[in-house]
Amino acid sequence: MTLHDPAAHRPATPMPAPPIAMLAELTHRCPLSCPYCSNPMELTRKEAELDTETWLATFRQAAALGVLQLHLSGGEPASRPDLVALVAGAREAGLYTNLITSGIGLTDRRLRELDAAGLDHVQLSLQGTDAAMADAIGGYRGGFDRKIKVLGWIAEIGFPLTLNFVMHRRNLRQLPRALEMAIEYGARRIEVATVQFHGWAMANRASLMPTREQAREAGRIVAEARAALRGRLVIDYVPADYHARYPKPCMGGWGSTGLNVAPDGLVLPCHAAQTIPSLEFQSVRHAPLAEIWTEGPAFRAFRGTEWMKEPCSSCERKLVDFGGCRCQAMAIAGDPAAADPVCEKAPAHARLRDLTEDFTSDPDAPLVYRAFPAPARAG
Amino acid sequence: MTAAPAPAAEGAAPTLAPEAVPFLPRGVRLHFDTVRGAWVLLAPERALRLDTVGHAILSRIDGERSLGAIARDLAATFNAPFDQILADSAGYLSALLDRRVLELRP
Numbered sequence: 001m002t003l004h005d006p007a008a009h010r011p012a013t014p015m016p017a018p019p020i021a022m023l024a025e026l027t028h029r030c031p032l033s034c035p036y037c038s039n040p041m042e043l044t045r046k047e048a049e050l051d052t053e054t055w056l057a058t059f060r061q062a063a064a065l066g067v068l069q070l071h072l073s074g075g076e077p078a079s080r081p082d083l084v085a086l087v088a089g090a091r092e093a094g095l096y097t098n099l100i101t102s103g104i105g106l107t108d109r110r111l112r113e114l115d116a117a118g119l120d121h122v123q124l125s126l127q128g129t130d131a132a133m134a135d136a137i138g139g140y141r142g143g144f145d146r147k148i149k150v151l152g153w154i155a156e157i158g159f160p161l162t163l164n165f166v167m168h169r170r171n172l173r174q175l176p177r178a179l180e181m182a183i184e185y186g187a188r189r190i191e192v193a194t195v196q197f198h199g200w201a202m203a204n205r206a207s208l209m210p211t212r213e214q215a216r217e218a219g220r221i222v223a224e225a226r227a228a229l230r231g232r233l234v235i236d237y238v239p240a241d242y243h244a245r246y247p248k249p250c251m252g253g254w255g256s257t258g259l260n261v262a263p264d265g266l267v268l269p270c271h272a273a274q275t276i277p278s279l280e281f282q283s284v285r286h287a288p289l290a291e292i293w294t295e296g297p298a299f300r301a302f303r304g305t306e307w308m309k310e311p312c313s314s315c316e317r318k319l320v321d322f323g324g325c326r327c328q329a330m331a332i333a334g335d336p337a338a339a340d341p342v343c344e345k346a347p348a349h350a351r352l353r354d355l356t357e358d359f360t361s362d363p364d365a366p367l368v369y370r371a372f373p374a375p376a377r378a379g
Numbered sequence: 380m381t382a383a384p385a386p387a388a389e390g391a392a393p394t395l396a397p398e399a400v401p402f403l404p405r406g407v408r409l410h411f412d413t414v415r416g417a418w419v420l421l422a423p424e425r426a427l428r429l430d431t432v433g434h435a436i437l438s439r440i441d442g443e444r445s446l447g448a449i450a451r452d453l454a455a456t457f458n459a460p461f462d463q464i465l466a467d468s469a470g471y472l473s474a475l476l477d478r479r480v481l482e483l484r485p
Binding site: 068188232 | 421
């Protein structure tokens with residue numbers, strides 16, 4: 001470098017805008033064992049989880065950094081005995097608190113304590129719209145009946161409610177009933193999310209991948225319901241991305257709007273980022289959150305557009321979908337800087353098409369349930 | 380964070396009568412974002428950044444005043460024509476109603 005090198009007077013990267021949302025994965029423990037769980041195959045054990053004080057310090061740092069919304073998730077966040085204290089502390093820090101729960105582990109009394117602690121909103125997951133489907137998918141007998149009880153308590157207390165319905169080949173036909181349930185239980189929103197193939201869902205692609213016809217039908221049902229329920233129910237829809245032409249704008253751009261904190265304190269740019277072996281993660285136990293967000297190597301790796309290769313770097317959509325999902329590029333193309341293979345311009349797109357065919361060809365493919373430790377995978 | 384709401388994309392938003400009394404339902408609140416130096420509307424899974432106009436309208440919503448009363452106040456405060464303010468406020472609030480982050484007293 002010479003004195004006249006203009007780069008010498010420029011910071012290596014511009015200061016990133018602060019994050020808006022933080023997903024706190026309080027624990028990987030969960031009474032359910034959904035085969036599409038987005039938690040990693042290597043689940044973190046209870047002993048390695050952050051303690052109450054460290055979570056609270058992290059929430060305060062997040063608020064100071066610019067985070068507005070805190071999503072308390074897991075695993076099942078109700079598996080943490082200190083959930084009420086965590087919500088109270090997050091509210092004290094000035095954060096909007098959203099509890100993402102299966103409902104299992106919540107009692108009337110605990111919900112009232114959460115209410116008193118200032119919990120802003122509840123998002124409750126539905127694995128199916130009847131006990132037979134929901135309990136088979138969640139792997140937890142009695143789960144559905146319990147959820148219905150919890151929905152009653154939520155309505156009584158008056159928590160704003162979002163239902164989250166993860167759809168896949170086995171339960172997609174229940175979408176119309178899921179929309180009815182949202183209305184019946186007074187939900188303002190429903191997330192209709194076609195299963196995303198990360199974490200445990202990767203091991204279940206052959207049993208969960210919707211067919212092309214199902215994906216099309218879901219799109220039609222959602223469009224009709226949006227028109228019919230306008231002003232009554234907001235429907236957020238995540239289409240089946242293996243059947244799409246363009247990838248989803250993952251995280252709204254890597255390291256641009258949100259971050260995740262795993263149960264052991266590792267800070268991740270997205271929940272599946274640990275599937276990218278070249279990334280190096282830092283923990284809130286060892287570094288300030290602001291430093292991790294701004295300077296952390298995992299966040300810098302795919303922030304902005306510098307890292308892109310063709311066809312992304314010259315693509316007119318590069319600021320629309322940001323090259324798509326880095327974890328999907330890793331999983332299918334074997335390169336986290338490749339174009340998301342969902343994109344029809346991606347070199348690995350043909351391979352994704354073939355995989356989609358394969359994964360929708362066996363109607364009897366068995367489910368692999370989430371478990372500690374991960375079961376040995378066949379093949 | 381999404382910007383202040385644009386009028387809903389599909390079809391015309393239902394018109395809001397001047398007698399309507401809007402309120403922010405539980406789980407929706409105004410918040411001053413000290414990091415960005417701006418007002419935001421915090422709602423379930425949403426944070427809407429508010430411009431001056433948006434904040435002026437929303438900060439006058441108390442669950443008691445009607446849209447007409449709010450528009451009169453705004454017209455006086457900003458020395459602007461009432462009819463214009465009423466129409467703009469109605470459009471703005473209709474978009475929020477559609478998103479279920481605003482409700483009307485029965």
